[in-house]
Amino acid sequence: MDRYEVVRDIGSGNFGVAKLVRDVRTKEHFAVKFIERGHKIDEHVQREIMNHRSLKHPNIIRFKEVVLTPTHLAIVMEYASGGELFQRICNAGRFSEDEGRFFFQQLISGVSYCHSMQVCHRDLKLENTLLDGSVAPRLKICDFGYSKSSVLHSQPKSTVGTPAYIAPEVLSRREYDGKVADVWSCGVTLYVMLVGAYPFEDPDEPRNFRKTISRILSVQYSVPDYVRVSMDCMHLLSRIFIGNPQQRITMPEIKNHPWFLKQLPVEMTDEYQRSMQLADMNTPSQSMEEAMAIIHEAQKPGDNALGIAGQVACLGSMDLDDIDFDDIDDIELRTAGISCARCDALEWFKIFGDRLPVDGSLFCHAWVGFSSGSHIFCRQYMLISKSVS
Missing domain, CATH: 1.10.510.10 (Transferase(Phosphotransferase) domain 1)
Incomplete structure (x- = not known):
């Protein structure tokens, strides 16, 4: 990652964290998703990278490359500033x-x-x-x-x-x-x-x-x-x-x-x-062989250090397996006028629990949103119509 300098944090979730970086040579900005090395580099991550790298279209975030750090796999891609x-x-x-x-x-x-x-x-x-x-x-x-x-x-x-x-x-x-x-x-x-x-x-x-x-x-x-x-x-x-x-x-x-x-x-x-x-066909890109080799290496656990500015510990990446959902109250997010969807998420889990992927990714996915203190809020229910009848 010597080629890039971190500008700021732009998001976090169950996958890890995302940061805005700048190419030190070209000054171009990119978004980088950091995923902890080891067991988190699973078939979903590999599929995401392999499918994404094959797509070159104006309405798809452009994949640039994968890079290995001592602690994380870094997925470098186009930054959408809007x-x-x-x-x-x-x-x-x-x-x-x-x-x-x-x-x-x-x-x-x-x-x-x-x-x-x-x-x-x-x-x-x-x-x-x-x-x-x-x-x-x-x-x-x-x-x-x-x-x-x-x-x-x-x-x-x-x-x-x-x-x-x-x-x-x-x-x-x-x-x-x-x-x-x-x-x-x-x-x-x-x-x-x-x-x-x-x-x-x-x-x-x-x-x-x-x-x-x-x-x-x-x-x-x-x-x-x-x-x-x-x-x-x-x-x-x-x-x-x-x-x-x-x-x-x-x-x-x-x-x-x-x-x-x-x-x-x-x-x-x-x-x-x-x-x-046709114009994109001549655009150089990281080879599949190189990307696969990096992914394979990233499946090995990295150093125990926090790594890049301690991003995982500090930015609220959520491991939902460690959360006791029974202890989470149905708390209103007063600034937006919405409430936590805990009961609904658990209801979904009860109805379709036997159909979930082994790692519970659908259940976790419904919860990946943002946290405030010890409370977790589901993005699924953030949409509020401001229309007036």
């Missing part, structure tokens, strides 16, 4: 239809490219879409920890993702197509951008997980009367939110839908995207 799309919606309450379409077009462009590269994301959500710092922000898809390659793997069978965004077929024990499930998650993202709330939560009981799951399975949603949405947009949502994945609208059909094509920027057209991909 933050999360999630936070932008929290600040705005909801988007106009034109603004929602602007970001949805970019989301579909990036996801469609992933699918063309035989990669399904499987955890598409607002928190995994970042923005660059431009006036007309460019959307950037990130976090490929749950992604799968349909070339290297069979169709995914595990129940992964974030509850509010999960497609009905993912909740079953049956095999499902991750690409088709991604389409559903894109629809949830579009709905939240336009409405400022999750489509399958009961407005009267938004924290009732059991009811949310029931509404997903029965595809029970509506657009509030106070939200003005065109008929074309309503038609697109109705084609996305179809319980039978074989009848759901496909990615090519979305890209040809009248609502999607309206005000489509030239850089979103297939012709422009193909020209950009």
Whole structure:
């Protein structure tokens, strides 16, 4: 890591920490995710790196390289200075239809490219879409920890993702197509951008997980009367939110839908995207062999020292296996008017506990958010509609 100097911390989670760094030679900024060496360098980390490094698209965070430190594996990637799309919606309450379409077009462009590269994301959500710092922000898809390659793997069978965004077929024990499930998650993202709330939560009981799951399975949603949405947009949502994945609208059909094509920027057209991909083919990148060798070495435990500025101990990285959830009160986060989703998260765990990955990553994933003192709050319930009826 001698090539980079740390500028500041930009996040933390169950994976470890993320820092903004500067290349000492070029002065270019990058985001670096630090993951502790040893058992945390598992198949999810390897899959994230291998899938991410293969993707080069304007609407996907660019993978740069992996670097080994004495204590951590460092994943160096493009830095998106505009933050999360999630936070932008929290600040705005909801988007106009034109603004929602602007970001949805970019989301579909990036996801469609992933699918063309035989990669399904499987955890598409607002928190995994970042923005660059431009006036007309460019959307950037990130976090490929749950992604799968349909070339290297069979169709995914595990129940992964974030509850509010999960497609009905993912909740079953049956095999499902991750690409088709991604389409559903894109629809949830579009709905939240336009409405400022999750489509399958009961407005009267938004924290009732059991009811949310029931509404997903029965595809029970509506657009509030106070939200003005065109008929074309309503038609697109109705084609996305179809319980039978074989009848759901496909990615090519979305890209040809009248609502999607309206005000489509030239850089979103297939012709422009193909020209950009041809230009990217000559961009040098870290070889797969080198990346795999570094990952293999990172699976060996590192030094016991805290490492880079003691980041893991100081920044609240959460090991949820060590938390006694019965001791966590349902505490209101008064500054935002929301409350901790402990009961709901445990309810999800009770309902789907036998379908979770062995390491409980879905359960943990629902909790990875932010902490305040000894209290942990779930990001799943941070979204508050500021719209006025």
